[in-house]
Amino acid sequence: MTIDVTKMIEPVQAALAPAGGTLSEAWAAVIGDRIAAWRLKNAAALQVEVNRQCADLGLKLDRAKIPERYAVAWFDEATKQDEPEIQTLFARLLARAANGDPNASDRRLIELVGRLTPLDAQVLAWLFHRAGLPPRHPQCDESAAWGDAQNEFGRGAAISMNHFVVLGIFERQFTIRQEASFASYASVDGYPLGQLADALTGDLSLISSLVATSLGLALYHACIEGSPSPAG
Structure with missing residues (x-):
């Protein structure tokens, strides 16, 4: 050549x-x-x-x-x-x-x-196994995945995780969750004690998930499927 x-x-x-x-x-x-x-x-x-x-x-x-x-x-x-x-x-x-x-x-x-870098390749295989292999649609909580990836592979794993989103292998999806709380009251006038759902309150939280894209699934089937399961 x-x-x-x-x-x-x-x-x-x-x-x-x-x-x-x-x-x-x-x-x-x-x-x-x-x-x-x-x-x-x-x-x-x-x-x-x-x-x-x-x-x-x-x-x-x-x-x-x-x-x-x-x-x-x-x-x-x-x-x-x-x-x-x-x-x-x-x-x-x-x-x-x-x-x-x-x-x-x-x-x-x-x-x-x-x-991809060699570290990317390791983290990617690990992330797919964590998120769930096809035919289940791979997705996982982003915050927990970031922390566990860094514990498993070191701080460089954070760059890899972000790289997967930039490359379109995984994407972020957001859901809003409300943590509900119920006000409790003692009954009066001889009624039995009980809990009344008198007020539904609570803080709103934004949950970010990493979800495999169609391109990411194609990459999994072409290059990762059939490989040995990663550590963790």
């Missing part, structure tokens, strides 16, 4: 003339070969991981089921990843796409997986 850095900076050469040619050659020498070698190394690791995931999931890699557009987008993004946790997600994505899985075949998931 060869990356032509020269073409990447051609649009600015005119503005940099006469230094444009020199700059182009300098960048090609500094990063061109290194990037190509790095991405080739990532591609080799991905091939091993794809084969492993196919075996673990009981799938066969049918390349004929992968459209060229999808294959190019997957390869371009997946070979930018050198972290094993993210390579595993990409491997599961390709393995299932090669078996006609409609969730994994959604090209939007390629970019989405590329924006």
